[in-house]
Amino acid sequence: xxxxxxxxxxxxxxxxxxxxxxxxxxxxxxxxxxxxxxxxxxxxxxxxxxxxxxxxxxxxxxxxxxxxxxxxxxxxxxxxxxxxxxxxxxxxxxxxxxxxxxxxxxxxxxxxxxxxxxxxxxxxxxxxxxxxxxxxxxxxxxxxxxxxxxxxxxxxxxxxxxxxxxxxxxxxxxxxxx
Amino acid sequence: xxxxxxxxxxxxxxxxxxxxxxxxxxxxxxxxxxxxxxxxxxxxxxxxxxxxxxxxxxxxxxxxxxxxxxxxxxxxxxxxxxxxxxxxxxxxxxxxxxxxxxxxxxxxxxxxxxxxxxxxxxxxxxxxxxxxxxxxxxxxxxxxxxxxxxxxxxxxxxxxxxxxxxxxxxxxxxxxxxxxxxxxxxxxxxxxxxxxxxxxxxxxxxxxxxxxxxxxxxxxxxxxxxxxxxxxxxxxxxxxxxxxxxxxxxxxxxxxxxxxxxxxxxxxxxxxxxxxxxxxxxxxxxxxxxxxxxxxxxxxxxxxxxxxxxxxxxxxxxxxxxxxxxxxxxxxxxxxxxxxxxxxxxxxxxxxxxxxxxxxxxxxxxxxxxxxxxxxxxxxxxxxxxxxxxxxxxxxxxxxxxxxxxxxxxxxxxxxxxxxxxxxxxxxxxxxxxxxxxxxxxxxxxxxxxxxxxxxxxxxxxxxxxxxxxxxxxxxxxxxxxxxxxxxxxxxxxxxxxxxxxxxxxxxxxxxxxxxxxxxxxxxxxxxxxxxxxxxxxxxxxxxxxxxxxx
Amino acid sequence: xxxxxxxxxxxxxxxxxxxxxxxxxxxxxxxxxxxxxxxxxxxxxxxxxxxxxxxxxxxxxxxxxxxxxxxxxxxxxxxxxxxxxxxxxxxxxxxxxxxxxxxxxxxxxxxxxxxxxxxxxxxxxxxxxxxxxxxxxxxxxxxxxxxxxxxxxxxxxxxxxxxxxxxxxxxxxxxxxxxxxxxxxxxxxxxxxxxxxxxxxxxxxxxxxxxxxxxxxxxxxxxxxxxxxxxxxxxxxxxxxx
Numbered sequence: 028x029x030x031x032x033x034x035x036x037x038x039x040x041x042x043x044x045x046x047x048x049x050x051x052x053x054x055x056x057x058x059x060x061x062x063x064x065x066x067x068x069x070x071x072x073x074x075x076x077x078x079x080x081x082x083x084x085x086x087x088x089x090x091x092x093x094x095x096x097x098x099x100x101x102x103x104x105x106x107x108x109x110x111x112x113x114x115x116x117x118x119x120x121x122x123x124x125x126x127x128x129x130x131x132x133x134x135x136x137x138x139x140x141x142x143x144x145x146x147x148x149x150x151x152x153x154x155x156x157x158x159x160x161x162x163x164x165x166x167x168x169x170x171x172x173x174x175x176x177x178x179x180x181x182x183x184x185x186x187x188x189x190x191x192x193x194x195x196x197x198x199x200x201x202x203x204x205x
Numbered sequence: 206x207x208x209x210x211x212x213x214x215x216x217x218x219x220x221x222x223x224x225x226x227x228x229x230x231x232x233x234x235x236x237x238x239x240x241x242x243x244x245x246x247x248x249x250x251x252x253x254x255x256x257x258x259x260x261x262x263x264x265x266x267x268x269x270x271x272x273x274x275x276x277x278x279x280x281x282x283x284x285x286x287x288x289x290x291x292x293x294x295x296x297x298x299x300x301x302x303x304x305x306x307x308x309x310x311x312x313x314x315x316x317x318x319x320x321x322x323x324x325x326x327x328x329x330x331x332x333x334x335x336x337x338x339x340x341x342x343x344x345x346x347x348x349x350x351x352x353x354x355x356x357x358x359x360x361x362x363x364x365x366x367x368x369x370x371x372x373x374x375x376x377x378x379x380x381x382x383x384x385x386x387x388x389x390x391x392x393x394x395x396x397x398x399x400x401x402x403x404x405x406x407x408x409x410x411x412x413x414x415x416x417x418x419x420x421x422x423x424x425x426x427x428x429x430x431x432x433x434x435x436x437x438x439x440x441x442x443x444x445x446x447x448x449x450x451x452x453x454x455x456x457x458x459x460x461x462x463x464x465x466x467x468x469x470x471x472x473x474x475x476x477x478x479x480x481x482x483x484x485x486x487x488x489x490x491x492x493x494x495x496x497x498x499x500x501x502x503x504x505x506x507x508x509x510x511x512x513x514x515x516x517x518x519x520x521x522x523x524x525x526x527x528x529x530x531x532x533x534x535x536x537x538x539x540x541x542x543x544x545x546x547x548x549x550x551x552x553x554x555x556x557x558x559x560x561x562x563x564x565x566x567x568x569x570x571x572x573x574x575x576x577x578x579x580x581x582x583x584x585x586x587x588x589x590x591x592x593x594x595x596x597x598x599x600x601x602x603x604x605x606x607x608x609x610x611x612x613x614x615x616x617x618x619x620x621x622x623x624x625x626x627x628x629x630x631x632x633x634x635x636x637x638x639x640x641x642x643x644x645x646x647x648x649x650x651x652x653x654x655x656x657x658x659x660x661x662x663x664x665x666x667x668x669x670x671x672x673x674x675x676x677x678x679x680x681x682x683x684x685x686x687x688x689x690x691x692x693x694x695x696x697x698x699x700x701x702x703x704x705x706x707x708x709x710x711x712x713x714x715x716x717x718x719x720x721x722x723x724x725x726x727x728x729x730x731x732x733x734x735x736x737x738x739x740x741x742x743x744x745x746x747x748x749x750x751x752x753x754x755x756x
Numbered sequence: 757x758x759x760x761x762x763x764x765x766x767x768x769x770x771x772x773x774x775x776x777x778x779x780x781x782x783x784x785x786x787x788x789x790x791x792x793x794x795x796x797x798x799x800x801x802x803x804x805x806x807x808x809x810x811x812x813x814x815x816x817x818x819x820x821x822x823x824x825x826x827x828x829x830x831x832x833x834x835x836x837x838x839x840x841x842x843x844x845x846x847x848x849x850x851x852x853x854x855x856x857x858x859x860x861x862x863x864x865x866x867x868x869x870x871x872x873x874x875x876x877x878x879x880x881x882x883x884x885x886x887x888x889x890x891x892x893x894x895x896x897x898x899x900x901x902x903x904x905x906x907x908x909x910x911x912x913x914x915x916x917x918x919x920x921x922x923x924x925x926x927x928x929x930x931x932x933x934x935x936x937x938x939x940x941x942x943x944x945x946x947x948x949x950x951x952x953x954x955x956x957x958x959x960x961x962x963x964x965x966x967x968x969x970x971x972x973x974x975x976x977x978x979x980x981x982x983x984x985x986x987x988x989x990x991x992x993x994x995x996x997x998x
């Protein structure tokens with residue numbers, strides 16, 4: 028494995044690697060900074076690819092299989108790029124008993140993807156969350172990082188269409204506003 | 206900063222506050238922000254500028270005001286009015302009311318039992334102070350307990366105070382806090398750690414998030430007092446990645462406190478030093494288990510290990526480690542400040558103080574509440590929660606999340622404390638309280654929790670890894686109307702086996718929701734099996750499912 | 757009188773009604789073994805660090821609120837232990853059933869038939885039939901390595917391979933990916949074993965594997981015998997060097 032003894036070079040010229048570098052430096056390149064480093068990569072690049080995991084392993088001197096084991100253990104880490112827009116349906120208890128299951132099914136049907144998948148055009152990723160802690164507003168979704176309270180299947184689809192800039196106008200004309 | 210300087214600063218800060226004539230508090234808790242309270246605040250700022258009221262009206266961004274279901278909430282101090290469902294269009298009306306008194310607008314009565322029946326210790330500053338301003342926390346007697354402890358009390362005295370207060374762990378199991386501190390204090394080691402468990406993973410629970418977001422200094426102060434008591438100089442606060450606002454607030458708070466010498470080196474000018482770092486979880490419920498949490502901080506897969514040795518003897522990197530939950534630490538400053546006797550005077554004989562609950566589900570008022578231990582479930586659901594809406598009938602209260610159980614109607618008058626909840630097959634848990642009405646199917650609820658445990662199982666031990674999947678499969682068969690009494694018997698057998706043989710708390714408690722629904726709602730299981738029908742009409746009894754997928 | 761300078765003391769305890777003495781630094785399993793009481797175990801292998809994961813070795817200790825894993829629990833003065841109570845024996849059988857139901861353990865076509873720890877345990881624990889529904893996953897076999905094959909269908913996730921590779925060989929080629937019922941042992945970044953940059957090809961993992969999940973190429977049904985003498989040998993040699 029080249030670069031194990033000397034300090035390994037980042038996978039690309041991309042300047043954003045400096046952010047990841049800084050995280051590792053702050054933690055003294057200690058092996059225990061693995062999760063922090065993976066967080067930093069995901070925050071910066073959106074997901075963890077093979078090159079970034081190799082770089083992390085070499086920099087922190089952690090075995091490759093351990094990096095992979097950790098990256099796949101924690102559901103927060105994605106090994107594939109996410110869609111342009113992310114729709115998270117909260118499946119916490121309150122949301123579940125108030126119909127989160129139906130919300131999920133609605134999106135799955137409309138876009139032909141299952142939770143954890145991205146549409147083939149890379150527009151929307153659909154994710155399930157364990158509990159986003161907005162139980163007072165159940166059922167809730169998170170659309171591109173913004174919590175949407177008291178969601179119904181109808182207004183969820185409408186908002187997703189707005190996000191993707193698809194012919195939402197045509198849809199809106201037909202449907203009355205809730 | 207020493208004790209005198211702190212008190213002087215608090216005094217000054219309070220004077221400044223008094224001088225401000227008008228105060229409007231805008232709730233910036235996650236719940237209200239989700240209902241766009243940030244737009245309300247923006248409109249308020251613009252309008253004040255427009256009307257030249259910038260100096261006369263103090264606009265405060267505060268933490269959760271509690272009643273999330275009616276957000277965004279805005280509170281006007283002058284006439285003590287709480288406006289609910291506020292939109293930017295309501296801002297002129299609210300500003301108008303400063304002159305005229307409250308007239309129009311959607312006003313939420315503040316004499317609702319939702320507000321009057323609560324007793325606030327942990328949440329005393331929530332909705333009152335701006336969490337990003339350390340001065341406001343100091344004005345509310347913040348860090349007084351810490352500086353008093355480090356300058357006037359010995360570690361033994363601090364532990365004695367916590368022991369006498371009767372405080373028990375708020376993470377769920379209710380282990381006496383003083384006893385835990387004492388064990389760590391006695392462990393012979395040069396290096397010790399304090400960890401705050403903010404990996405609140407129970408679905409339907411967000412108490413700890415609120416405390417960390419609304420009053421981060423309270424948690425840090427509690428940790429620092431604990432560190433002083435047990436002899437630790439380094440601490441970690443482990444927060445779920447799902448709580449970005451809490452992470453940001455805590456990081457800001459640590460920064461500010463260090464700058465004032467209230468954390469970091471030589472706190473309050475004494476030899477005691479304590480450094481805190483935030484560690485961010487990455488989406489694994491099992492990391493709420495203390496040994497898994499430690500593994501995660503060390504950068505490993507979050508898998509629990511057998512105990513003993515307990516973290517108090519061998520924890521983070523093998524050193525004695527004190528782990529307490531957010532709410533436990535948040536109680537500590539008040540106990541030191543107001544005395545053990547005061548705290549012990551609240552609650553029941555064996556469960557002291559208050560408990561924060563997230564009241565959600567089928568109740569009229571959902572949100573965050575803090576009540577004295579020993580209050581009855583009926584008071585919580587029907588008085589504070591305002592009863593079951595939509596003409597529905599009460600069926601059960603679920604407490605303790607996936608480790609807890611469902612409590613039926615006949616126990617509504619039972620006091621809420623650790624031991625009573627345990628006696629009916631549930632647990633206090635971290636504080637999720639989900640009210641279930643007759644539109645929900647209890648078998649479906651049990652299946653929901655089993656699916657949760659199955660996908661959150663770390664996979665290390667066989668009973669939990671395979672057992673949860675097997676039990677989920679059996680529950681799927683029952684809800685699909687494909688099961689016979691043989692499957693039910695097998696389910697009960699597996700419940701017992703998984704409970705008794707699993708390695709950690711997750712597996713040991715995973716069968717609880719099934720055991721408790723079988724105990725109180727067995728007839729619903731039987732209806733699915735013998736009559737092939739779902740009494741609540743939730744389960745689609747189609748007999749098409751039945752193959753355990755491995756996708 | 758116990759030697760005050762020693763790190764351990766001698767304790768007396770009762771296992772299955774028989775009074776025995778043991779060193780206080782021994783585990784229940786070690787103490788039992790010395791007294792010819794066999795406690796079944798699967799993730800346990802002498803020479804590797806114990807993790808208390810398979811739960812087959814759980815025993816009842818009088819006064820303890822829970823069953824305890826005997827491979828990681830130290831003996832203590834006055835302990836009263838039952839290694840084969842009816843409850844424990846039944847639980848062990850269910851744990852084995854769970855393993856048989858989890859993956860595809862079809863002995864008649866397995867290279868390890870007759871030399872398999874899982875099979876031996878099933879015989880010893882009196883497992884006659886599996887009353888849990890089989891999950892029958894279809895997992896891809898990895899035969900990319902020159903000399904070895906990994907068949908996840910036979911894997912019981914005991915992590916002996918992971919530990920031997922990390923603790924003894926020092927390569928840490930193996931680890932576990934995913935979690936829960938989806939967990940799998942993998943090499944490096946989950947790529948085929950044959951493409952691993954860290955594997956030294958030493959074969960220790962193959963020989964500590966309790967089942968036919970890891971085996972040598974070219975072996976036919978029932979031909980894969982595992983040789984594990986190296987493990988106690990290496991452990992002792994390393995202790996001498998230290």
